[in-house]
Amino acid sequence: MTGESTHNGDDDREDRRVGERLRAKLALVEAPPPDLDRVVAKARRLRARRLAAALAVAAVVLAAGIIVPLTVLAPGGTDQQRPATPAPATGPRPATTRPAALPAPRPGWVWHRDADRLAIQTPAAWHLSPGTGVGLVQPMALFIVGTGRLPAGGDCAPTRAIKALPRDGALFWVIEYAGAGQDFNPYEFPPRPDRLDLGPAASKECIGEPSHQLLFRQADRFFQVEVLFGPAAPGSLRAAVVASLQSLRPEPTTDSLAEQCRRQWVFCPEAAWVFQVLNRAGLFHWGNTGSAIQAGPQDPKLDPSRKFDLWTTRGGPLPPVGFHEVAVVDGIAAYGDGDGRRLLWRVQDLNVWVQAEQQRSALPHDAMLAKLVRASRAIPFVPDHP
Amino acid sequence: MERAARTGGGVTYPRFVELWFVQVYQAEHDKVFRATWAFCGDRGVAEDATQEAFARALERWPRLREQPWVTGWVTSTALNAARRLQRRRWPHRPETAPVGIAGAADASGSVELWQVVRALPRRQREAVTLHYLVDLPVAQVARLMGCREGTVKAHLAHARKALRAQLEGSAR
Numbered sequence: 001m002t003g004e005s006t007h008n009g010d011d012d013r014e015d016r017r018v019g020e021r022l023r024a025k026l027a028l029v030e031a032p033p034p035d036l037d038r039v040v041a042k043a044r045r046l047r048a049r050r051l052a053a054a055l056a057v058a059a060v061v062l063a064a065g066i067i068v069p070l071t072v073l074a075p076g077g078t079d080q081q082r083p084a085t086p087a088p089a090t091g092p093r094p095a096t097t098r099p100a101a102l103p104a105p106r107p108g109w110v111w112h113r114d115a116d117r118l119a120i121q122t123p124a125a126w127h128l129s130p131g132t133g134v135g136l137v138q139p140m141a142l143f144i145v146g147t148g149r150l151p152a153g154g155d156c157a158p159t160r161a162i163k164a165l166p167r168d169g170a171l172f173w174v175i176e177y178a179g180a181g182q183d184f185n186p187y188e189f190p191p192r193p194d195r196l197d198l199g200p201a202a203s204k205e206c207i208g209e210p211s212h213q214l215l216f217r218q219a220d221r222f223f224q225v226e227v228l229f230g231p232a233a234p235g236s237l238r239a240a241v242v243a244s245l246q247s248l249r250p251e252p253t254t255d256s257l258a259e260q261c262r263r264q265w266v267f268c269p270e271a272a273w274v275f276q277v278l279n280r281a282g283l284f285h286w287g288n289t290g291s292a293i294q295a296g297p298q299d300p301k302l303d304p305s306r307k308f309d310l311w312t313t314r315g316g317p318l319p320p321v322g323f324h325e326v327a328v329v330d331g332i333a334a335y336g337d338g339d340g341r342r343l344l345w346r347v348q349d350l351n352v353w354v355q356a357e358q359q360r361s362a363l364p365h366d367a368m369l370a371k372l373v374r375a376s377r378a379i380p381f382v383p384d385h386p
Numbered sequence: 387m388e389r390a391a392r393t394g395g396g397v398t399y400p401r402f403v404e405l406w407f408v409q410v411y412q413a414e415h416d417k418v419f420r421a422t423w424a425f426c427g428d429r430g431v432a433e434d435a436t437q438e439a440f441a442r443a444l445e446r447w448p449r450l451r452e453q454p455w456v457t458g459w460v461t462s463t464a465l466n467a468a469r470r471l472q473r474r475r476w477p478h479r480p481e482t483a484p485v486g487i488a489g490a491a492d493a494s495g496s497v498e499l500w501q502v503v504r505a506l507p508r509r510q511r512e513a514v515t516l517h518y519l520v521d522l523p524v525a526q527v528a529r530l531m532g533c534r535e536g537t538v539k540a541h542l543a544h545a546r547k548a549l550r551a552q553l554e555g556s557a558r
Contacts, residue, residue: 011543018546019518021553025499026424026519031416036408050445076461156470206473283455286430304430 035339043169050177051238102249114143118174122244131162140178145244146171147237156206157226165209167230170241177222180348184222185288186260189273191384192216196245198227198238219250220257265291270312270350273381277352278310281343292334293359297368306363312350320344327365329373345373348381407447411440414457418464421519425511426468427504436470439464455529458522462530465512499552506545513541514549 040358094220104110105121112128113119122128122145128142129150144150147169148336158173165171177184184248193216207226214225227241260267266288278285284302286294292309296302319325320333323344326336334345343354343363354372356362364372418439423432439460443450450456503514510533516527517538524542528535 014546015542016554018549019521022499022503022514022518022549023521026420029420029423031419032429034415035437036411038437039411039440039444042437043444046445108402136388156466156473206469206472287434 074203083257106243112143117177118142119247119249119251120145120174120244121247126244140172140176140270142176144171146175147309157208159208162207162209164227165228165230167232168234168237169230170228170237172241172245173223173228175224177224185275185285185293186217186222186267187275187288187293189215189217189222190272192218196241196242201228214245217257219252220255220260221250221253223248223250243327250379265311266293269383270381272384273350273360274310274312274352277372277375278380280379281371283368283372294353294355296362305358306362309353309355309357311353313353314350316351318344318346318351327369329370330377332373332377334369334373343369345376347373347376349382350376352376395418406451407444410443410456414460415440417457417520418461420463421515422468424500424503424519425465425515426472427500428468428473430437431468431471432464435464435467455522455526457520458516458526458530461516461520461522465515469508499549502549502552506548510541510545510548513538514545517542 069381102113102119105111108124109121110119110124111119114130126145126147127150128143128145129152134368141158144161145164146161146263148166148171149161149164150171151160151164152158154162158171161171177186177189178360196214196216198212198214201212203210204213204226207228209228212227213221216223225245227245229238231240257267261269265271271288272291273294275285276324278293282298283295286296286307288294288305289309292311294307294309296304296307319333323335323337323342325333326343327334329345332345332347334343336343340354340360345352352372356365410476415436419432419436422435422439423429426432426435434518442463443456443460450459453480503511506514512531513527516522516530517524524535524538528538
């Protein structure tokens with residue numbers, strides 16, 4: 001026990017007793033084996049990202065010919081000045097060119113451009129603050145926009161700004177994802193539609209209040225927007241928020257989606273297709289490994305030992321050496337390997353692979369396999385980027 | 387704990403991961419994982435969050451290595467990562483859904499106890515995890531949570547009330 005001297009008497013004893021009992025119970029929970037290699041690999045990615053961010057700051061300064069310190073979210077296209085704020089440590093994207101010129105703003109509106117090469121237009125009276133007040137690092141909160149004041153603070157959401165949201169006000173913040181990992185599934189981000197639609201609001205643990213969520217991909221970058229309205233927000237304000245979001249203009253990243261797809265399959269259109277297939281088949285989505293999507297049965301226990309991976313390849317002989325036919329679903333043959341760990345079928349010129357993660361019995365069979373094969377035939381594969 | 391010799395410019399991973407980090411990782415991994423699991427109730431999330439927290443520690447190792455509160459920092463980072471992971475998975479798996487607890491947890495006969503822990507308000511849950519499960523002093527917990535010691539003690543007192551029935555039941 002910690003032996004806190006500030007505790008005394010009964011409180012102190014109870015404190016010790018509670019700690020001892022809880023730790024005794026917790027010791028019975030089996031921990032997975034440590035995996036130092038994965039930790040090192042992840043640290044390497046974090047370090048590369050940090051270095052890239054540092055280089056990007058220098059590149060932005062050089063490209064824009066700016067002598068003064070970077071100003072985060074300084075409004076563009078107007079004479080309006082805002083206090084300079086240090087650039088977020090891990091934020092800016094590598095910039096190789098001068099930012100694109102912006103058209104004239106709507107009457108009464110202003111453009112804002114941030115160090116992460118994202119521009120947005122808002123009514124001049126709205127407030128805008130950098131996302132550095134939110135504890136999100138990866139993914140990263142880029143900025144917060146609101147009709148009222150925006151006090152900084154919060155872990156995974158701008159909690160203080162949410163608390164200060166006026167009854168007739170609105171608040172939204174933009175988050176950017178980069179570097180596929182357990183908490184970023186690039187295939188969940190569809191290309192940005194011509195017209196953004198807020199859709200219904202839903203509650204999320206981190207936010208506390210019902211919010212509208214937008215996930216989209218634009219200029220090869222991945223964005224999440226959360227939008228909150230006060231209970232008495234008028235319809236005109238909702239329209240203004242949509243118009244503001246509609247004006248979002250990200251500068252393209254130097255790391256194009258095609259490049260990212262060459263490095264990691266989860267950035268490819270095939271991954272987006274597999275994601276739709278597993279949703280159509282009613283499977284549970286666990287996340288991704290970078291080269292595959294992890295799925296499993298949608299049962300109440302959500303047992304991770306029943307996870308399996310899905311990915312695609314093209315071409316090659318069918319069946320491959322060592323594989324034999326295990327089922328035929330609506331005329332499509334599915335093949336299994338001798339080991340009972342892998343399945344494969346070909347549809348729409350794609351080879352769909354399934355591999356059990358921990359135990360062979362996790363491999364989908366019978367009804368689940370049939371659902372998967374049928375879904376893969378029903379959902380057209382659309383290569384929306386190279 | 388024996389410290390590895392310092393390299394001139396700090397650690398030079400990934401070619402070389404300092405022995406001291408390896409020792410801390412091996413010594414504290416299970417503790418951080420269990421605390422994160424108790425906090426979030428999801429084995430997969432706890433595992434990923436633990437990995438992420440140690441990766442962040444390794445990335446910052448030159449600054450963290452001398453600090454006596456490394457384990458607290460890693461645990462606190464893992465709890466934040468777990469919250470973020472659960473938030474990302476939210477549309478697919480609400481927190482209220484049954485969680486995939488490994489057999490070992492069931493074997494502890496404490497499923498209800500951990501459910502009570504996870505039902506605590508977030509700040510109370512955080513205080514309980516850091517103070518009772520990771521065994522950090524209140525002062526350190528306060529520092530990690532960014533609040534006063536009195537606030538942590540208040541969180542712990544409220545949490546104890548909520549946990550009393552479960553703990554007394556399990557002690558019999």
